[in-house]
Amino acid sequence: MILTRGIVARIGLLLLAGVILQTGFFSAISLFGGTPNFLPVLVVCLGLLGGAVLGAVCGFSAGLLLDSALLQTLGVSSLVLLAVGYLAGRYREAFEVSSPLVPPALAAGLTLFGSSVYASIQLMLGVDAPISLLVIREILFQTVISFVLAIPTYPAVRWILRPALVEGTPRRGTGARSPITAA
Amino acid sequence: MYRKQVRRRRAVLVLLVVISLILLSAHFSERSSGPLHGLQRGVATVLGPFEEGADRALKPARDMIGWFGDTFEARGENEDLRAEIEDLRRRVAKAESAVGENKELRALVKLGPSGGIEGRRPVTSRIIGRSPTVWYSTVTIDRGSSSGIDDDDPVITGGGLVGRVTETTAGTSRVTLITDHRSAVSAKVLPEGPSGVIKPEVGDPGELLLDFIEEDTQIEEGQMVVTAGWRSGRLASLFPYGIEIGKVTEATLDEQQTYQRVHVRPFVDIREMELVQVLTQGGAASGERQATAGGSG
Numbered sequence: 078m079i080l081t082r083g084i085v086a087r088i089g090l091l092l093l094a095g096v097i098l099q100t101g102f103f104s105a106i107s108l109f110g111g112t113p114n115f116l117p118v119l120v121v122c123l124g125l126l127g128g129a130v131l132g133a134v135c136g137f138s139a140g141l142l143l144d145s146a147l148l149q150t151l152g153v154s155s156l157v158l159l160a161v162g163y164l165a166g167r168y169r170e171a172f173e174v175s176s177p178l179v180p181p182a183l184a185a186g187l188t189l190f191g192s193s194v195y196a197s198i199q200l201m202l203g204v205d206a207p208i209s210l211l212v213i214r215e216i217l218f219q220t221v222i223s224f225v226l227a228i229p230t231y232p233a234v235r236w237i238l239r240p241a242l243v244e245g246t247p248r249r250g251t252g253a254r255s256p257i258t259a260a
Numbered sequence: 261m262y263r264k265q266v267r268r269r270r271a272v273l274v275l276l277v278v279i280s281l282i283l284l285s286a287h288f289s290e291r292s293s294g295p296l297h298g299l300q301r302g303v304a305t306v307l308g309p310f311e312e313g314a315d316r317a318l319k320p321a322r323d324m325i326g327w328f329g330d331t332f333e334a335r336g337e338n339e340d341l342r343a344e345i346e347d348l349r350r351r352v353a354k355a356e357s358a359v360g361e362n363k364e365l366r367a368l369v370k371l372g373p374s375g376g377i378e379g380r381r382p383v384t385s386r387i388i389g390r391s392p393t394v395w396y397s398t399v400t401i402d403r404g405s406s407s408g409i410d411d412d413d414p415v416i417t418g419g420g421l422v423g424r425v426t427e428t429t430a431g432t433s434r435v436t437l438i439t440d441h442r443s444a445v446s447a448k449v450l451p452e453g454p455s456g457v458i459k460p461e462v463g464d465p466g467e468l469l470l471d472f473i474e475e476d477t478q479i480e481e482g483q484m485v486v487t488a489g490w491r492s493g494r495l496a497s498l499f500p501y502g503i504e505i506g507k508v509t510e511a512t513l514d515e516q517q518t519y520q521r522v523h524v525r526p527f528v529d530i531r532e533m534e535l536v537q538v539l540t541q542g543g544a545a546s547g548e549r550q551a552t553a554g555g556s557g
Contacts, residue, residue: 100389101314145303152284212463
């Protein structure tokens with residue numbers, strides 16, 4: 078991905094819109110007893126398009142914005158989402174996104190990972206109340222819904238960032254693409 | 261070249277992890293008036309209007325999704341009627357939204373200044389943001405310190421107790437709900453029943469636990485639980501007496517068999533509410549605002 082000021086601004090706006098959508102829309106939806114978590118999906122998409130460093134930075138920023146918007150403990154969401162973004166980017170650098178099912182599957186897998194890490198951090202920080210087994214249902218629900226959400230989100234993010242994608246710009250010569258710059 | 265990229269990638273990762281950990285520990289150890297909290301309040305203040313706008317703009321879509329869920333089984337209509345149904349769905353979603361809001365506002369009006377909560381000035385607010393995880397059961401409302409809202413003010417709906425204010429900016433406030441693991445409310449079983457502490461069960465917003473009830477105390481299913489509203493000298497509960505919390509569904513003995521664990525179903529559906537009322541101090545003496553240990557009340 079070629080990062081210009083315009084692309085950085087687009088990514089910033091995407092993250093801001095993602096956080097506002099999450100707090101004002103997705104968090105208010107209750108389906109089958111669970112709440113969709115859109116931010117891991119968005120961060121996975123950005124990681125898949127921009128690589129590990131961009132994924133980690135976007136995850137960190139999204140987490141920081143979310144914790145600030147909700148006046149929550151700073152750092153927890155950042156830690157989880159930066160790991161999600163980094164792993165998505167590492168996947169892109171190591172493998173080819175060969176099937177349209179890869180982004181949804183990765184979003185689901187990394188949401189499961191992120192939710193589990195989040196739960197572990199909360200348990201380590203201390204929970205002053207009994208924990209219901211319904212927490213597991215919530216995590217599994219978020220995993221499934223992330224798969225569904227990633228189906229339209231990945232092409233949408235790709236479309237928004239298309240001027241920055243190496244595939245979308247005319248290339249000179251026949252040199253091999255770096256796994257980091259190729260998207 | 262590739263090695264340099266790998267080193268840079270690792271350095272960025274380590275740096276971000278370290279910053280996150282520093283933020284986490286600094287935020288925990290810092291007072292609420294500290295710079296990090298101040299910065300966070302600044303960001304929340306800036307984001308508040310956007311959240312409010314998004315909440316209002318996307319409400320029909322939310323209602324539509326809810327409506328789709330409720331009418332999932334009614335999708336076997338014939339082809340000729342489908343176009344008409346699509347149109348009606350949009351209209352019904354809007355109408356249901358208006359009816360629900362109206363019902364909620366009517367219930368809130370009953371709990372106004374004449375509702376028996378003396379010395380409190382109710383401020384009606386709209387929920388504009390919610391936490392996406394079950395680990396933080398908090399919501400953001402569209403009124404803040406400029407509307408007279410202060411930390412620890414109780415928050416209710418027409419159904420009963422919702423939580424308390426734990427952070428304020430000029431235009432928004434964070435409400436920690438009674439289903440948050442950090443919440444603890446002193447409560448009383450009616451009529452003439454014992455008092456205990458209401459705590460949530462993390463992950464299940466439809467269940468609260470009333471602890472520290474002696475094993476020989478008779479508790480029956482269906483008894484109402486309200487805030488205890490205790491007072492001891494200058495110390496007083498954050499919640500006034502008599503705010504409805506929920507209804508007893510079951511009473512069991514705990515592991516040590518010394519206390520009963522009373523299961524309570526809250527009257528308020530935390531996930532469905534959209535409007536709340538903050539009971540601000542109004543004319544009450546500030547000296548009576550004494551927080552109890554652990555932020556419970």
